Amino acid sequence: MVVKIRARGLAVGSLFVAVGGLVFNSYVNKSTHTDQTFRPLVTEVPRPPSREDLLRRLGKPLKALGFKQRDVNQGKLSSSDAQSKFDLVVVGGGAVGTGTALDATLRGLNVLLVEKNDYASGTSSKSTKMAHGGVRYLEKAVFQLSKDQLDLVIESLHERASVLENAPHLAKALPICIPVYKWYQLPYFYAGCALYDLFAGSEGIRHSYVMTRNSTLHAHPQLDASGLVGGLVYYDGLFNDARMNVSLALTAEANGATVLNYMDVQQLLKDEEGKTKGIRVLDKDSGEEYLVGADAVIGAVGPYSDLLISMDKSENGMPEEEALSNPKMVVPSGGVHVILPEWYCAKDQGLLDSSTSDGRVMFFLPWQGKVLAGTTDVPLKKIPENPVATEQEISDILGELQRYVLFPVRREDVLSAWCGVRPLARDPTLVPEGQEVSSTQGLVRSHLIFEAPNGLITISGGKWTTYRRMAEDVTDYAIKHVPTLNRRFSTKLCSTRHHKLVGAEGYDPALFCRLAQKYNLTEELAKYLASNYGDRAPVICELFEKYPRFKAPIGLPTASGHTYTYDDFKYPFTLGELYYCLDYEQVRHPTDFLARRCRLAFLDANKALGAVDEVVDVMARRYGWSNSRKNEIRKETVEYIEQMGIVPNETPYGKL
Incomplete structure (x- = not known):
């Protein structure tokens, strides 16, 4: 009798475990493919504002204002000299900077974002390409009984879901x-x-x-x-980190932000109380400078945070030359x-x-x-x-x-x-003078918001996966602590948790099939375009239809007597993609395209070198470069790519 009862109990228990396991696995292994009706292919999209249009929003250039160059060089300018005014200026076009610009713009703020080089030209294009919670942080959380590490893991896992949802073509x-x-x-x-x-x-x-x-x-x-x-x-x-970074910039721009690359901040403009209320910024393309006022300035410049903080600290808003040689925050x-x-x-x-x-x-x-x-x-x-x-x-x-x-x-x-x-990141106020950096072990990779004495708000630390939360936190901080923003935007909440990025709205997993069928593409090319441009891929395909030569691979050898092999065609990067990026994605330099739009330099540096001449020729015609400027840019591009594993480097301190 006892045996029968035990046997019955074991059977019931086993059934319970089996059913429970089935339910649990069905729950956590839920399908990520949702039923949906295919939307019509988007074959045309509005052209974004031109660079000239965006620059006009900054007001008259400095040269037209009559200031003496000596006064400019000595920083004798203030926020009262500004020719335009924004609610918020974001300095830095990496993941966090573009994420902040998007968040603040969706809340109704008038936002200007400036980036010294190209979007994702720094750390944001050089990640492990993972949207992850961090299994190694979880191990530290358990064995070190670290709540900070555990919080970072949980936060990152939730943000991972947002990355996958908001950019399904890229992640x-x-x-x-x-x-x-x-x-x-x-x-x-x-x-x-x-x-x-x-x-x-x-x-x-x-x-x-x-x-x-x-x-x-x-x-x-x-x-x-x-x-x-x-x-x-x-x-x-x-995920594709650089393309996602560019998509964030484009999404912010599409929602009304003024977003500009190759704009180098020369000075933080102060008001009569010495508070940071604007920037003097140099257009690296034209050499023109602009004076821009703002209710708040947010620095999202990653490794360069100490340089921007030194500008807030100085009376005239000019940088301290040694700030990057002895960083305190980073x-x-x-x-x-x-x-x-x-x-x-x-x-x-x-x-x-x-x-x-x-x-x-x-x-x-x-x-x-x-x-x-x-x-x-x-x-x-x-x-x-x-x-x-x-x-x-x-x-x-x-x-x-x-x-x-x-x-x-x-x-x-x-x-x-x-x-x-x-x-x-670490709180720079807690770093003793003269302390040297000897190790990164033990540092939690959570983010830090630091308000400098004169009002510059800096966001640093964290990781790619948590960019959206970092952007939310620093926007919240600015609205809460800047009175003029608090009065107008305190009721505006973050809405980026489920906000689709450019390319994601009409994307579906079968998009590449439709592209291959309609435009007679190979599976490889169709998959590449769909997974990197999402619902905007048909715009590139329409260029193939209108200009058949645009379907040709970039960097295709043209020398007489060349015998073509599969190696000449194995990458799905085309002239049509280059022209699309020139029209829609603010490509200003050949490395913008070769390294951060199509990623060829990251995938095969030697092949990227073979494409330099063609890309430079196309861009020179587009932007009217002189022969000397064209040769200078070609040299810069070759030097940049050669340092990506081709030329041996003995130290990490390379030059752009």
Whole structure:
């Protein structure tokens, strides 16, 4: 009798567990494909304001105002000299700056954003391309009992969902495998990934699962099978960082913001009380300067935060030359990534090295048809103008990969390499004079809002995934603490949580099929256009129809006697895409297109070098460059690309 009762209880318990497990897995493994009616293809979109139109919003240029050059050089200008007035000026066109411009614009503020170079030209184009919560932060949260680390993980997981929702053409879910070579690690890794899924809650992507040894080798045939036990798979987001950054800028512009690249802030303008209330900004294209007033100025310049803070601190608003040589707010750390051929990793599943020699994790991810590997973590004593990947860091990444891969990992397989500066932040008022940066360990990568003595508001730290929350927090802060903004906008709440970016509104997962069918495209080209331009891809396809030569790949060899091979056509980057970016995406320099719109320089630096002449020729005709200017820009472009893994770099302190 007792046996029957126990058997019945065991059966009921097993049924309960089975049903519960089925319900849980159905919940967390919910489909991300939603039923929808296809919208008509968008074949025309309104032209954005021209650069000339945007510059006119800044008022008369400085030369037309009669100021003596000596007074300008000495900073003898104030906010009362401003020729235009905005509610908010955002300095910095990275992820956080463009995100802030979008957030504030949607709340009704009149916003100006200025970027010294191109959008995403700094750290925001040089990330690991992951929208993630941070499994390594979760491990630290558990073992160090750190609430700050745990809060960062939970916040990042929720923001990951926003990235995937608001830019579905640029971001996707990616399974990542952790190879397991010791039996006791399997339950440890699974428990950690299960917690990761748990903290994601209803915004989880898929539930983690265990793969057998054979299944792991089937998915990753390049792995060394010696001692392999199996694999643990979890899910995170993968995205195109620079294109998303550009989309943020374009979305802010489409909603009324004035957004300008290649505008270098020379001075912070002060009012009669010495408070920061505007900027003197240089148009690097024309050499003209403009005086712009603002109720508030927000600095979102990442590694360059100390430079802007020094301008707020100085009486005349001019920068302190040594600010970047001894940063107090930013603890700079260089992170290197390399791009390898597609056969270094599975096409639909990444790898995570959980135990590198220096204790960090390292990712090997399928990205844009290649394999992205990284990252390193090297403390920097000063902020480089254009950081570059050193041979030592490239070697470190290849060495870690060799531990897992059967065949030799060769330096000549590196197609591109780059370095980004992580702006890990700290309160500059707590840093003793003369303190040197020696390590980045132990710093939480959450963000920090700092208001300088004269009113400049700086946002720094954080990571790409949390850009939207950082933008929300700093906009909230500005509205709360600037009286003129508080009176007008205190009731305006953030609306970016579910706001689609340019390209996302009419996007659907089958868009590439429709493009291939209507415009007679290859699957590769159709997928590329759909996944990088979303519902605006048909505009590029219409250019193919109108100008058949625009369908040609950029950088196609034209020398007589050249024998064409597949290698000449293997990248889906076309002349039509270049002309589209010139018309709609504020491309001002060849690297804007080659590095940050089509990403060719990041995927294959040598191929990008082969396309430089053609891109320069097209842009020279568009912008009327003189021969000397054309040659100067060509030289700059070649030097920039050569430092992306082609020319050996001994130090990370490269030059633009």
